[in-house]
Amino acid sequence: MAQETADAASGVTLPRKSTWNWHPELPLQDHSVFNLKRGPVAALKVLWGSWLPISDRLIVVAVSFLTWFYLSPSLETAQAFAWDWVAAVYFRNLALMLLLAGGMHLYLYTFKRQGNYLRYDARPFHKKSALFTFNSQFRDNVFWSVASGVTVWTAYEVIGLWAYANGFMPVMEFASSPVWFVLWFVFLPVYGVFHFYWIHRLLHWGPLYTHVHALHHRNVNVGPWSGMSMHPVEHIGYLSSVLIHLVLASHPVHFIFQLQQKVLLAVSSHAGYDAVTAGEGSDKGLKVGDFFHQLHHRYFECNYGEPEVPCDKWFGTFHDGTEEATAQTRARLKEMRRK
Numbered sequence: 001m002a003q004e005t006a007d008a009a010s011g012v013t014l015p016r017k018s019t020w021n022w023h024p025e026l027p028l029q030d031h032s033v034f035n036l037k038r039g040p041v042a043a044l045k046v047l048w049g050s051w052l053p054i055s056d057r058l059i060v061v062a063v064s065f066l067t068w069f070y071l072s073p074s075l076e077t078a079q080a081f082a083w084d085w086v087a088a089v090y091f092r093n094l095a096l097m098l099l100l101a102g103g104m105h106l107y108l109y110t111f112k113r114q115g116n117y118l119r120y121d122a123r124p125f126h127k128k129s130a131l132f133t134f135n136s137q138f139r140d141n142v143f144w145s146v147a148s149g150v151t152v153w154t155a156y157e158v159i160g161l162w163a164y165a166n167g168f169m170p171v172m173e174f175a176s177s178p179v180w181f182v183l184w185f186v187f188l189p190v191y192g193v194f195h196f197y198w199i200h201r202l203l204h205w206g207p208l209y210t211h212v213h214a215l216h217h218r219n220v221n222v223g224p225w226s227g228m229s230m231h232p233v234e235h236i237g238y239l240s241s242v243l244i245h246l247v248l249a250s251h252p253v254h255f256i257f258q259l260q261q262k263v264l265l266a267v268s269s270h271a272g273y274d275a276v277t278a279g280e281g282s283d284k285g286l287k288v289g290d291f292f293h294q295l296h297h298r299y300f301e302c303n304y305g306e307p308e309v310p311c312d313k314w315f316g317t318f319h320d321g322t323e324e325a326t327a328q329t330r331a332r333l334k335e336m337r338r339k
Ligand SMILES: [Zn+2]
Pocket: 200, 204, 213, 217, 296
């Protein structure tokens, strides 16, 4: 699908064939729910398509219900901190991380089950580079995802369950508010994108970038383990969108869903592939990748949010994949470095 040079109809220059191994149709369009020019019907279709018939976030809803019903302490237990249930939450989260990131890495990069099919950037990961902890991109990414990622994720979850159990966070039951109960699942990911845009912009501010966010940006080319490879301060900021539950009533399953959605979908969206398929050339698969964010890893000062809430479009930092957007982004980067 790699294309070259001028697209006469739209007057833009598409990247050279060598820039990407594969990319979606360019320039990227604003398909968000908030693109009011296309009218409410198109917006609803976008929303529908982001969930059904099957999507990564629908799978996370299922995982969060299974987690709440079978793999979580009761609120009665969570009333007081105790090592046994805290450790159980930690090891369950560790298992989820190992299963997803480890499984995707094995499938896509160790056994190469779909070759370079639908892979954005076919360059190999760094095996020996002083830039990375332990001189290896893979080991660096596993270390930060587990040592910091799983720990901060678990800390938020444990404190959240304790807060519900002790009445510090308002609880909503399905029986009393079934409509709100369902709508929360739709609203939370959208709110998460809005929150991410602002946290991420802050992380690109001089000292915070140098001391914190540069760790995630060691990865110009990304794999599943890169998604949650962040500095602990970034993990705390990135997952802080769950603080919304302090003021709006929700059920613990919403809280668990929101954390899992932020963590597990960060892993899958950094897969480096647009979709995980049944094999090379197969059109059966699950869309996981995020070319919009892949552009952020390649060019830095663009696409701070996610396409779903087009803050980048509203605030002039949108990279649509064209050479013109690359030139603008490079100029912005130069300007920021001069300050
Ligand atoms: Zn960044």
